[in-house]
Amino acid sequence: MRNTAKITAALLAAGALTLGLTGCGSGNDDSSSSDGPLVVAASPTPHAEILNYVKDNLAKKAGLDLEVKEFTDYITPNTATEDGSVDANYFQNQPYLDDFNKKRGTHIVPVVTVHLEPLGLYSHKVKDADALKSGATVAVPNDTVNEARALKLLAANGLITLKDGVGNEATPRDIAENPRNLTFKEVEAAQTPRSLDDVDAAVVNGNYAISAGLSPAKDALVLESAKNNPYGNFLAVKEGNEKDPRVVKLAGLLTSPEVKKFIEDKYQGSVIASF
Structure with a gap:
């Protein structure tokens, strides 16, 4: 640049x-x-x-x-x-x-x-979040706030359920229900796009998604709502x-x-x- x-x-x-x-x-x-x-x-x-x-x-x-x-x-x-x-x-x-x-x-x-x-959920292996199979591995950012934000995104789209009262320090240990038995791989936020070849899906911050050539508006399986965000x-x-x-x-x-x-x-x- x-x-x-x-x-x-x-x-x-x-x-x-x-x-x-x-x-x-x-x-x-x-x-x-x-x-x-x-x-x-x-x-x-x-x-x-x-x-x-x-x-x-x-x-x-x-x-x-x-x-x-x-x-x-x-x-x-x-x-x-x-x-x-x-x-x-x-x-x-x-x-x-x-x-x-x-x-x-x-x-x-x-x-x-x-x-x-x-924030969005992306995959190189499936084209719809509902297509994630039981036991699928999902990469999430490993810093406190972005990991919680990633889990909230998955919960908002019915992939998991979080315990009541979970805030901005949520981790996979705070998952109440995991009907697909998803496995979570915690990686540095900047590395989440690169993890897409190694996992079934990854939650990626918008800036890193764009840098990796992904279009959040078009490529995300599920995307965070802008309302009251x-x-x-x-x-x-x-x-x-x-x-x-x-x-x-x-x-x-x-x-x-x-x-x-x-x-x-x-x-x-x-x-x-x-x-």
Whole structure:
């Protein structure tokens, strides 16, 4: 992707040192925190694509110098935001962030919700969820919130039943009824599309589905409903940086009519604007 800097965890320490010397994204509320480009960590698809649309078409006119850094995991964007290696991130939803902050002692807060990526069940072996045979293996994300979200998706479509009161920490142990005797394989969220050749079906996050060439709107056997969905993805910063003028500008651009049209035209229902 043009104009996008890609970063790996191996380079993070060097980046943190360099940016730390400038004071950019340090979490302080002084004037130095709003100097220089706004560096935003993002998952490649669709987050970085949306940010690059803003960068290429809207940012200059708004007086915003925007830099996008791509991450392929769900951990480094938050730790980089916390330690000041980046100024903000765009990749996650509220239940995931709540769990992350609680477990890791970070202080990341949402700024503005931009879009929803419906979670879906996919398969290379069957074309309908009802065709899953007894004993079929289903891959699910292994992080707390996305695993619970995956199980809720399966329950909503009658494949399993969860125990009463199960929340965002549900695991296969919280299944009350499993009439198909499904077996669950817990894998890293980013690896769920790759697992499709090894399992009967997999629950895949929308961004990873799109990156793997899947169309959630067309290819999913079952798909999460957008109605009253708590899993909208948002721009986030370290607490105290919400009023950084650069962040405020980007929040406005990400919820502009131009971005809404871009999302609708490019993703055709596989990504849904939340504003």
